[in-house]
Amino acid sequence: MKMKDTLLIGRTDFPMRANLPNKEAERQKEWEEQKVYERRLEKNKDNESFILHDGPPFANGNIHIGHALNKISKDTINRYKSMQGYYANFVPGWDTHGLPIEQKLKEKGVDRKSLSMSEYRQMCSDYAWTQINTQREDFKRLGVAGDWKHPYVTLQKDYEAAQIRVFGKMAEKGLIYRGKKPVYWSPSSESALAEAEIEYQDVRGPSIYVSFEVKDGKGLIENGSQFIIWTTTPWTIPSNLAIAVNPNYQYAVVETAGQKYIVAADLVDKMGQLFEWKDITVEKEILGADLEHMTAQHPFYDRESLLVTGDHVSLEEGTGLVHTAPGHGDDDYLLGVKYGLEILAPIDGTGHFTEEAPGFEGVFYDDANRMVTDKLKEKDQLLHMEFISHSYPHDWRTKQPIIFRATPQWFASIEKIREELLNEIDSVEWLLPSGRQRMYNMVEGRGDWVISRQRAWGVPLPVFYAENGQPILSSETTKHVADIFEKHGSNVWYEWEAEDLLPEGFTHPDSPNGEFTKETDIMDVWFDSGSSHEAVLRGREDLKFPADMYLEGSDQYRGYFNSSLTTSVAINGEAPYRSVLSQGFVLDGEGRKMSKSVGNVIAPKDVIRQMGADIIRLWVSTVDYTSDVRVSMDILKQVSESYRKIRNTLRFLIANTSDFNPEENTVAYDDLESLDQYMANRLNQVTKNAVKAYEKYHFQGVYREINNFCITDLSNFYLDIAKDLVYIETENSKSRRSMQTVMYQTLIQVTKLLTPIIPHTTEEVWKYVDEEEDYVQLAGMPESTEFENEEEILEKWSNFMDLRDDVLKALEKARDAGLIGKSFESEVTIFVNPETRKLLDSLKTNLQQVLIVSQLNIEDEEQAPNEALSFEQWSVLVEKKSGEVCERCWITSDHVGTIEEAPSLCDKCYTIVKEHYPEALEN
DSSP: OOGGGGSOOOOOOSOSSOOHHHHHHHHHHHHHHTTHHHHHHHHHTTSOBOOEEOOOOBSSSSOOHHHHHHHHHHHHHHHHHHHTTOBOOOOOEEBOOSHHHHHHHHHTTOOGGGSOHHHHHHHHHHHHHHHHHHHHHHHHHTTOOSOTTSOEETTSHHHHHHHHHHHHHHHHTTOEEEEEEEEEEETTTTEEEOGGGEEEEEEEEEEEEEEEEEEEOTTTSOTTOEEEEEESOGGGGGGOOEEEEOTTSEEEEEEETTEEEEEEGGGHHHHHHHHTOOSOEEEEEEEGGGGTTOEEEOSSSSSEEEEEEOTTOOSSSTTSEEEEOTTSOHHHHHHHHHTTOOOOOOBOTTSBBOTTSTTOTTOBTTTHHHHHHHHHHHTTOEEEEEEEEEEEEEETTTOOBOEEEEEEEEEEOSGGGHHHHHHHHHHSEESSHHHHHHHHHHHHTOOOEEOEEOOSSSOBOOOEEOTTSOEEOOHHHHHHHHHHHHHHOTTHHHHSOHHHHSOTTOOOTTOTTOOOEEOOOEEOHHHHHHTHIIIIITTOTTSOSSBSEEEEEGGGGTTHHHHHHHHHHHHHSSOSBSEEEEEOOEEOTTSOBOOTTTTOOOOHHHHHHHTOHHHHHHHHHHSOTTSOEEOOHHHHHHHHHHHHHHHHHHHHHHHTTTTOOHHHHOOOGGGSOHHHHHHHHHHHHHHHHHHHHHHTTOHHHHHHHHHHIIIIIIIIIIHHHHHHHHTTSOTTOHHHHHHHHHHHHHHHHHHHHHTTTOHHHHHHHHTTSOOSOSSGGGSOOOOOOOOTTHHHHHHHHHHHHHHHHHHHHHHHHHHHTTSOSSGGGEEEEEEEOHHHHHHHHHHOSOHHHHHTOSEEEEEEGGGOOTTSEEOSSOEEEEEEOOSEEOTTTOOEETTTTOOTTOTTSOHHHHHHHHHHOGGGGGO
16 A cells, blocks of 8 residues: 555546536436426425516527626526525516517518518518527527527417507507607607607708898898798708797897897807807897797798797707708797698608609708708808718617608507606615606606508507598407417418407497508507516416516616516506516627627637636626626636636545535534634625525626635635645544535535526536535525624634734745745744734644644744734744654654654654554554
């Protein structure tokens, strides 16, 4: 028997290399075969539920890293809640209707006009399902647990029927109406858009100042004078019907070079400089209210522009007189209604002028800017033009500019339920405090919601029209349509005649001949996803309404959070969620937006192929996801290094507890060695802090707590000491079993704490422990233990750790000076005051072993020689230890070589070997 065979060096088959890309897939297959998720639900079925309702991602293309951040965050929460005993069923969902899929089919060469509407919509549906199946596998590969066999999908029959019922209930309450008013219109999509479908980009465009000749100044202003307006949309001048002034401002009549102009009095000097006026004379000032009902001549059409008043007029930009086109803006529209003006919008769905704008027929609106300015120059009414950069709304799908265009649309009234919405916002727990104010401001200032879209792929608006064109929208008709959709799907809207979609025997006074037509518009896709609380939370017995949590990206304050709140308050009188948590966006390593053209996109499937899903999951736990986060392959490599350290720590614990039977070998807390009691208390602290962080959904806090514990407390301290005790002592020695007791408990608790974050790895660990549950996912979160002397123990050892830090500094300095190599070559003397001596005595432990030195001396501070390294509270002297190195424990001792039977051993090792491994002495 060789001497090395007398050492109890821990051994394990737990591999050092994780091989996650291959092993994770095998593990996931096992979980599915063993129905681990279903068993988890069954275990907690009688307990309190926790429902995190999944906001549906759009079914289009492989998932991106932002998807991964969101779904892993949800999965981490659900796994934690499940291990806390909650019934946490996660039903994933998909949003499937809308323009992106139509665009994809167009890119594939599908000619929509050559197909029937039903055929085309079926192609959209087929494409959506292929995307769902792709994304479903992507999400599952990330280790996201849920009811993947029964997701909710917005194109499913039962979902569409539920959505129609939401619409019907809102209509019954008078919240749905048809009107002609300006809406966001996307010429590139040929459809109206909601606020949630708008993004702003900086554009460079013309800024013009135009004069309108006074036609009727009501005796206060001389006819022939010039009102001056300002606009950044010259193409809307053909639609001008009014000029707005603020009723509370003073307006000046300015004369210069024989011409009279009217601008806000406070802007005379500014305008004089801009227009390079000379010899300015202010003839008079007139209150804005007194300008009301004056008229001006349109610059190039034979019609008048009415002077109107509006509080929206400011002095921040322009002249204090605002060009007003009721068909092209909200404020303009409201003034148009107030003053009985025509809601003129001479632009068709593709953005081209109609014959209502003579001279511009067929011209694209943006191309008309130059034509309008040329015509104004020709009329000598363009006073100034420059090009400026300003923020302008764009279609978030096509990235093209949008326009404000008045068209007949269907609206959901926000105004009628605004107070209810605001009250419900205050009843919700906004886990990101700024979220409450953000949502409140959006709802407070939001106009009515345009819910109709001029597209093919979506849920049809269940509206019929009588022979005289009057819309028919009743509870009877919408309920009947919902029942039909639930049985046959929404394609029947395009396959059946209107009469077949109406209740049997349906009559209406406006259709004496019994003839009806159908609405051709579809619903806004935000109405689709915003109905999920009704279709899913109320529609499934294994869920509940309201949900405990919604968790989505921060852009969903204007999207999913908003539409869900609106529809739920409208029909239920309450919010669909008890709490809301939002996440920032994922940027590249330099803080830039990810873009294929830039080449900085990180695809989850590529990371999984190289590193494994647990690396992405661990990355999620390292970032503060409440704001924008960064990711790059370099960042992920750093995360991978952290993973390696955690894994190796767990591997060491597995190896060195392989001969430990928790039922037979566990040492009671009161009987633990002092050092082990300290580590038991540190483990207790880590457990409490990690659970608190989980409760706050602060994964970064969990990661930091465990990572620091693994590196600082375990690898750099406790486990370093363990090698010199667990390897050296006899198998059943009290000190060894004491340390193994804490090591095993640490292994179990850290594994459980890490399970919501890196479940593939922790399940691999779980195969090597002796616990009741066959899967750690079925175990409970570790509970902290309240030890009587916890505070005292932690304080004493914390003070000792300060001393240890200084000893390590002294050892390092001695190493740098070439005095010693390994710390076991040293003899250390610490010179202390009485208080520190008392502390060291109270620890009741082998401090020489804890400091990993061959000899430790404690002396009074007065005896410290000059060569001792001085610290604030003590001094440390490091000397090279005399003697020889023990072959077995590596300690340097004067006793090595003095024992004839074992000249290479120290006296302690000799005693152990002689008693337990006598055959080793024979070699």
